[in-house]
Amino acid sequence: MGAIREAELRRFVGGASKAMSAQSRKMSRIGSVTSVFLSHSSKDSDLAGMLKDALEKVDFRVYVDWLDGGMPDSVSVATATRIREKIVEYSLFLLLSTNNALQSRWVPWELGFADGKKSSAKIGVFEVEREGEWYNGSEYVELYQKVTLPTSATRWQATYSSKQGAVSPVDLRAWLST
Numbered sequence: 232m233g234a235i236r237e238a239e240l241r242r243f244v245g246g247a248s249k250a251m252s253a254q255s256r257k258m259s260r261i262g263s264v265t266s267v268f269l270s271h272s273s274k275d276s277d278l279a280g281m282l283k284d285a286l287e288k289v290d291f292r293v294y295v296d297w298l299d300g301g302m303p304d305s306v307s308v309a310t311a312t313r314i315r316e317k318i319v320e321y322s323l324f325l326l327l328s329t330n331n332a333l334q335s336r337w338v339p340w341e342l343g344f345a346d347g348k349k350s351s352a353k354i355g356v357f358e359v360e361r362e363g364e365w366y367n368g369s370e371y372v373e374l375y376q377k378v379t380l381p382t383s384a385t386r387w388q389a390t391y392s393s394k395q396g397a398v399s400p401v402d403l404r405a406w407l408s409t
Contacts, residue, residue, distance in 0.1 A: 234328070234358035234366035235379065237278065244281040266292040268321035270341045272331035273297065278359055279327055294321050311340075318345050325378065328358045333369050342371070351375060 267286060271279040276297060283293040294317050296302055303309045314337075318324060324345040332338040345354055355378040360366035 234360040234368070236360050237362050240278060240281060240359055244285045265323065266294065266321040267323045267325050268294045268318050268341075268345070269325050269327060270332070270338055270345070271295075271327035272329060272335045272338055274331040274335075275327060275329050275359075275361075278329070278361075282325075282327060282357065292321075314341060315344060319348055322353065324349055324354045326354070326356045326372070326375070328356050328366075328368075328372055329361055330364055330367055331361070333367065333372070339371070346374075 269279055269283055269286075279295055283295055286293050296314065296317070299313070299317070302313055318341065324342075326332065326338065326342055342354070351374070354375045356372050356375045357378045358366055358368065358372075
């Protein structure tokens with residue numbers, strides 16, 4: 232299963248997520264207490280903002296570092312300390328994986344820290360291929376559950392790749408409620 236294209240994410244957030252049924256919202260009410268740390272490259276803040284908005288529309292609390300008023304003005308040890316605190320505080324860790332994210336100095340560090348603090352079931356990877364690019368991926372990202380766009384507005388799905396390479400779909404709402 233490959234990365235989704237940026238245009239697919241934009242269409243989903245612009246259309247399908249707005250059309251989410253009352254049943255979908257009702258089923259995701261657990262999200263009002265579920266929180267997601269969204270790890271991403273600052274170069275992908277547009278995509279991170281869209282994904283954050285889509286998750287918040289179905290009542291999940293999403294942390295994005297550049298929206299954190301408690302973040303230091305310049306990068307320092309305090310920045311790393313704050314990020315550590317937020318990764319631990321938020322119940323789930325979702326990596327917005329793009330080529331930018333995989334080339335970042337911070338994103339792999341955040342993922343590694345989350346790996347040491349959370350079970351692998353609480354870490355998800357949302358792979359996005361930016362326009363005009365081919366998503367390269369990375370071996371270490373393959374260790375975690377892949378989150379994909381739903382086939383309809385009411386079904387978000389995650390996939391899990393076993394060591395044998397078999398992919399079995401899991402409803403994202405179930406993943407988000409872990």
